Amino acid sequence: MTGKPVVPPIEYEAASDEVRAVYDDIMRTRKVDWINNFWKVLAHDPALLRRTWEDLKQVMAPGALDPLVKEMLYIAVSATNGCEYCIYSHTASARAKGMSEAQLMELLAVVGMANQTNRLANGLRPPVDPQFEPRG
Incomplete structure (x- = not known):
């Protein structure tokens, strides 16, 4: 950008x-x-x-999710959406909250894998397994 x-x-x-x-x-x-x-x-x-x-x-206020987790989620979505500004901004914020380089690299590996498998599932349209459906 x-x-x-x-x-x-x-x-x-x-x-x-x-x-x-x-x-x-x-x-x-x-x-x-x-x-x-x-x-x-x-x-x-x-x-x-x-x-x-x-x-x-x-x-982004304190809640059920840890503040670092929220920043890492923001990085993940920003990377997927290709928002350079938000990637930089929230990576800086996550680092200030204690995120290590190893955590960043692992996060981005998960993001890349999720995008790959999402695209495969979207293209192949496997039926959702009953075991994955919410139980009432």
């Missing part, structure tokens, strides 16, 4: 009060002093920025 952005990032100093409020919450929640470019381009639509941030904050 190289090249120029579709819309230029909106820096904090140029942001509306509504956008600054979201930027402030992002920095406070993440305990950082900067806003990454993903949020800066979403700022062209303040409602989209706010909604996306609130949803992400809720989904």
